[in-house]
Amino acid sequence: MSATEQTTRMDSCPVTGHEVDLSATTLKDPTILARPNEFYWTMRHQDPVHYDAGLDMWLVSRYEDLQTVLADPITFSVEKGYAEQYAKGYIEEFKEILERDGGGFFPDAIMTDPPYHTRIRKLMEGAFTAHRVKQLEPEIAKVVAGLVDKFADKGAADGVQDFAVPMTIQIICAQLGLDDYDAASIQRWSLAVTAQIGRMQDREQMRENARVICELQNYLIAQIRDREAKPRDDMLSDLVHARTTDEDNPTLTFKEVVSLARALLIAGNETTATALGNLLYILATRPELARELYDNVDDERYVTRFVEEVLRLEPPVRGLSRMTTREVELGGAVLPKGAHMLNLYASGNDDETVFECPRKFDLQRPNIGRHVAFGGGAHRCVGLALARMEVKVAAREFVKRIKDIALDIPVEEIRYLPTVATRSIERLPLTFAKR
């Protein structure tokens, strides 16, 4: 079946009759990863908490069950799920390489469970409030304008490589205070880190990725040492010198600082770049939407809703892992203690019991903010206000400068990164005209 056919069938409403044979399918299959919606649909209808033998994971597909998981971060542990997913199959060798060449193995301090997680999380929350992020809006607009001006006259560019990736890198580096960064390195680092939860790397790739992560850590460690000696007005200094309310552990340890700096640099980067790629994909394949966006470009509510619907319909994060800490029933399945799970946020956003005609881009949805593109519960994305702002400003500034955006390759040829964690367009060749 062609990609276009599947898209047309999924777009129908009400959505019915799109079964795939679950027993013969795994999410690991690159064709499923690229076009997953029928697979999600079938799970939601036939086996909502589905054991995927290819991944050895329980896939959580319904909105309601996702809410149950998100509401109970103790039964469904991020820390254990993440540790199980991380560098799966090669973790010992991976650790050795990092300890030998990368300054150490630094487990993610934010990928943990309460109460420890609560302490770390409080330190990060203040940095990303909607009101603080709002102040960055003019700066972000300038970044977008600068990038667009580079290619506006040429009539063609790659939406991911020439726009989405450099834009997010520039913004997160400015926030962290990394002013001497090399964008190409940061992109390589991002891909290497995210590959550790993607479940698609072989041993050779793991070794190469580990080497790249050593580079990243050595860079960050030098920056952190510098801020220890000479604090500046940037987020890295804030982390280094942060004080918690916990009197026994008032500061972050060096290990924690490295892991958090790495998380901010990478988590904020890959996901937001993916969101921007998806935005451009939608503008390029639905010209009527691009025109409507332009007509409403100064309407705050319209643009805000537009961004939410992009995030709902094409969520950057497909699925993130959890592990059960006890036997528990979920969506009709009984999961044993230690069951490894994947929260399929992308399927939650597609759940027709919550979002009527889910494949429809519909700005009138009354519950438009209910999507789970940012997860939920104690681990709800801490950078969501920044992410939304970046996508919003990009949407606005892009259509103000560029019109007649179209794909320069057939839809079928769009490639996605090989990973279960996100659904990220690798390259997005576009043609357009300057406005």
Place this chain on the structure above:
Amino acid sequence: MNTVTVTLVQQDGVEVTIPNAPTGASLMEVAKANAVEGILGECGGACACATCHVYVDPQWQEAVGPPDVLEEMTLDGVSHILRDNSRLGCQILLREELDGLRVAVAPPQ
């Protein structure tokens, strides 16, 4: 530090009165610290998740004031449960004029 008294009415009808809420704190923080059901505050007060949504008692609406544009945008995301007196608890900072404040907790999203 000064304190005020605030009352939140949960979805199940239970009224939680908090007699010693510190001024300067947000209604969301105070509600969470007192385990008020339905106030989750998932984004930590970033005005970005609407899991601290309350309906302000009409008598208190004027004192509390209206949401700003950013808050309106977040509330717009849950317009299926939006009312004229909707506010986000994390954006209501307690101050002396709000002594006696009464709100109802909005239903879950």
